[in-house]
Amino acid sequence: MASYCLTVARLQVVLGHGVRRLHVAAAYRAQVAMSRFEPTSYVSYDKLQSNVEIVRKRLNRPLTLSEKIVYGHLDDPHNQDIDRGRTYLRLRPDRVAMQDATAQMAMLQFISSGLPRVAVPSTIHCDHLIEAQTGGVKDLARAKEVNEEVYNFLSSAGAKYGVGFWKPGSGIIHQIILENYAYPGVMLIGTDSHTPNGGGLGAICIGVGGADAVDVMAGIPWELKCPKVIGVKLTGSLSGWTSPKDVILKVAGILTVKGGTGAIVEYHGPGVDSISCTGMATICNMGAEIGATTSVFPYNHRMRTYLEKTGRAAIAELSEKHKDLLVPDEGCEYDQLIELNLDELKPHINGPFTPDLAHPVSEVGGVAKQNGWPLEVKVGLIGSCTNSSYEDMGRAASLAKQALDKGLKCKAQFTVTPGSEQIRATIERDGYAKILSDVGGVVLANACGPCIGQWDRRDVKKGEKNTIVTSFNRNFTARNDANPATHAFVTSPEIVTALAIAGTLDFNPETDYLTASNGEKFKLDPPNGDELPARDFDPGQDTYQHPPADGSGLAVDVSPSSNRLQLLEPFDKWSGGDLEDMQILIKVKGKCTTDHISAAGPWLKFRGHLDNISNNMLIAAVNSENDGVNKIKNHLTGEYGGVPDVARHYKANGLSWVVVGDDNYGEGSSREHAALEPRHLGGRAIIVKSFARIHETNLKKQGLLPLTFSNPSDYDRIRPDDKISIRGLKTFTPGKPLTAVVKHSDGSEETLQLNHSFNETQIEWFRAGSALNRMKELQRH
Numbered sequence: 001m002a003s004y005c006l007t008v009a010r011l012q013v014v015l016g017h018g019v020r021r022l023h024v025a026a027a028y029r030a031q032v033a034m035s036r037f038e039p040t041s042y043v044s045y046d047k048l049q050s051n052v053e054i055v056r057k058r059l060n061r062p063l064t065l066s067e068k069i070v071y072g073h074l075d076d077p078h079n080q081d082i083d084r085g086r087t088y089l090r091l092r093p094d095r096v097a098m099q100d101a102t103a104q105m106a107m108l109q110f111i112s113s114g115l116p117r118v119a120v121p122s123t124i125h126c127d128h129l130i131e132a133q134t135g136g137v138k139d140l141a142r143a144k145e146v147n148e149e150v151y152n153f154l155s156s157a158g159a160k161y162g163v164g165f166w167k168p169g170s171g172i173i174h175q176i177i178l179e180n181y182a183y184p185g186v187m188l189i190g191t192d193s194h195t196p197n198g199g200g201l202g203a204i205c206i207g208v209g210g211a212d213a214v215d216v217m218a219g220i221p222w223e224l225k226c227p228k229v230i231g232v233k234l235t236g237s238l239s240g241w242t243s244p245k246d247v248i249l250k251v252a253g254i255l256t257v258k259g260g261t262g263a264i265v266e267y268h269g270p271g272v273d274s275i276s277c278t279g280m281a282t283i284c285n286m287g288a289e290i291g292a293t294t295s296v297f298p299y300n301h302r303m304r305t306y307l308e309k310t311g312r313a314a315i316a317e318l319s320e321k322h323k324d325l326l327v328p329d330e331g332c333e334y335d336q337l338i339e340l341n342l343d344e345l346k347p348h349i350n351g352p353f354t355p356d357l358a359h360p361v362s363e364v365g366g367v368a369k370q371n372g373w374p375l376e377v378k379v380g381l382i383g384s385c386t387n388s389s390y391e392d393m394g395r396a397a398s399l400a401k402q403a404l405d406k407g408l409k410c411k412a413q414f415t416v417t418p419g420s421e422q423i424r425a426t427i428e429r430d431g432y433a434k435i436l437s438d439v440g441g442v443v444l445a446n447a448c449g450p451c452i453g454q455w456d457r458r459d460v461k462k463g464e465k466n467t468i469v470t471s472f473n474r475n476f477t478a479r480n481d482a483n484p485a486t487h488a489f490v491t492s493p494e495i496v497t498a499l500a501i502a503g504t505l506d507f508n509p510e511t512d513y514l515t516a517s518n519g520e521k522f523k524l525d526p527p528n529g530d531e532l533p534a535r536d537f538d539p540g541q542d543t544y545q546h547p548p549a550d551g552s553g554l555a556v557d558v559s560p561s562s563n564r565l566q567l568l569e570p571f572d573k574w575s576g577g578d579l580e581d582m583q584i585l586i587k588v589k590g591k592c593t594t595d596h597i598s599a600a601g602p603w604l605k606f607r608g609h610l611d612n613i614s615n616n617m618l619i620a621a622v623n624s625e626n627d628g629v630n631k632i633k634n635h636l637t638g639e640y641g642g643v644p645d646v647a648r649h650y651k652a653n654g655l656s657w658v659v660v661g662d663d664n665y666g667e668g669s670s671r672e673h674a675a676l677e678p679r680h681l682g683g684r685a686i687i688v689k690s691f692a693r694i695h696e697t698n699l700k701k702q703g704l705l706p707l708t709f710s711n712p713s714d715y716d717r718i719r720p721d722d723k724i725s726i727r728g729l730k731t732f733t734p735g736k737p738l739t740a741v742v743k744h745s746d747g748s749e750e751t752l753q754l755n756h757s758f759n760e761t762q763i764e765w766f767r768a769g770s771a772l773n774r775m776k777e778l779q780r781h
Helices: 006-020 026-035 046-060 065-073 100-113 137-147 148-161 171-180 195-201 212-217 245-257 270-274 277-290 302-307 312-320 361-371 388-405 423-429 432-438 492-503 601-608 610-616 645-654 673-680 693-699 712-719 758-767 772-780
Strands: 086-089 095-099 120-124 162-165 187-192 204-207 220-227 230-235 263-268 293-294 335-342 348-350 359-360 375-385 413-415 440-445 466-470 486-490 578-586 658-659 683-689 705-709 724-725 738-743 749-755
Touching: 006 578, 046 065, 046 359, 065 086, 065 204, 065 263, 065 293, 095 100, 095 171, 095 212, 100 120, 100 148, 100 212, 100 683, 100 772, 137 148, 148 162, 171 187, 171 195, 187 195, 187 212, 187 413, 195 204, 195 293, 195 302, 195 486, 204 293, 212 220, 230 270, 230 658, 245 277, 245 335, 245 348, 245 359, 263 277, 270 645, 277 293, 277 302, 277 388, 302 312, 348 361, 348 432, 359 361, 375 492, 388 423, 388 432, 388 492, 413 432, 413 486, 413 492, 423 432, 466 492, 492 712, 578 683, 601 610, 610 645, 610 673, 673 683, 673 693, 683 724, 693 705, 693 772, 705 712, 705 738, 712 749, 758 772
Parallel strands: 095 120, 095 187, 120 162, 187 204, 230 263, 230 335, 263 293, 375 413, 375 466, 413 440, 466 486, 578 658, 658 683, 683 705
Antiparallel strands: 086 220, 348 359, 348 486, 578 724, 705 749, 724 738, 738 749
């Protein structure tokens, strides 16, 4: 019996389109090119099926869809210990994707590994380094000039080591993956926390740090703690003003920013079929905001249609043949079950300052008045990796058209970010872009832009209290515009557009009226838009660079004098003893995301230079001693200074240090710089109440000790001027707590128990000084 390998499927796609249509979409040509690269790494459904049957027989129970795909990628399905929430799985992902800000450090680490070429299909996507200023064309041109050194490095490193390169202007990594690389049953890891976007196409796509990506690119089994599975059963159907975004906004309100930690969120039920494929991707994308490992939807006809429309009809056909493999088993059990009736779901808007503060749109105005939040909407922003599909743009344009027909334009500033070059070209061809521009919108580059703080905002001064509404995924303090007084709310593109037209947060488009230019009162009709274009997608410009078959003769230059790029030096090994008398650098108070630990925005330009970017370490974290930011006491001098400056002074004087933190420490982005920087500046341990998943793993990868208080209230026993010794490292073993001896400045001491989640392999990383050091040790042996 023939094995239905997806490589064959891609070949069938190539041949079919070669006969039927000579002008193959540029993005699709890139997919075809990548399919010729390392074809054996593409998972075969037969292999997936075989592994699933092995595991199902061993566990003797029905499997969730998440389990089928994850366990179907086990390195050793016969012998792998499987216990949800407890054991570590060794997995073989199918491919790797990296955005340009994290790819710099990932490729620098891969170069340090000494390996000649990546072992699985991998791509780099240039989307993070383009700052929004005046509009797409000028902003893109400026970015190419300003970031030329970095783009050249990524392009040449990709060519040398066999990594595909999507040039600046191609679009946001997650939209490119959805259009080209995701498919039902694939396992993909990406160096961005919103990689789960691919779950909208029935894929298991997981956000990781660069060191994890290096493992997979090196052909090493990738470790993941066996995830629990949270089921979300959807009934009813979406209609009217309610959109797919409202599903995840509601779920975020239920689970909070840490409720999904260590779990995959699996959507199922009859309500799924009322959601488009790109709508499902929106829901999975923002699952990162509840801490979920990833999110996924079962295969259905909406996915088949999307695959066909994006040039992958043969893959759709294979998925259809194996659809029983791509849905949960009947009778499977979830660790937690949430039920959501889409008939009853109302439009939501979440914020400010945290993505889990959920409000129905009908109520947010009243809540804002009670809390003193500014009602005037200064800027409405649609797009981002979460909501930039053809359907999103069409529904927003339908509202803009109604306003224009009544002689209105947006009262607020309005920006539009297409998700990819293909989306940009298609909405331009089909008239959506003109409508959105005519209503007052500025079409930005196909990039992340304001969503990640790449926004040269000039309409308000820093510190000025104001409100913005976005269709983005995150709204942490100062994330979008570096202004801590900006109240950012996340919602659907439809609600953003309506609020930008009305100009006020307390406008409810389901019940409230607008005033036309002739004085007539009118209500906006509910938004509508095609799920996919009636004609084929317009590919736009070809922005993909395929690596040569042999790049061994190519050079990758990194200038020693560069302030953007820096080759890495290995971190020091564990000394062999306990860590004694370490100074507390800072005791962090409250929420501490990776934005607090390693800010983005203007700092993105240093993502390839560890020493330079370390100057932003913890500069946004709140010091419990004085409630200030970037103001801590240097206990060697007695003076106060910035966090990075004090850390550098301690390191120069041979004083190791620790950070003490609160709950869900390190939530948000996958950026491993938040782990690299503390390690580079002399940190040894991070001790907190609880960690976010990706950040905890990143700390382990870099040889740091992420530890949690056995009793969370012990956080209150720590004083900012304490010294801490961590003991028990000579007998460091999985499941065995370590001991902290805390020395107070008054001479008294306390002993606390610290828990950890290290397994044997991760303990070897710590002893070697980092996961990369351990990889090199194994190569030598």
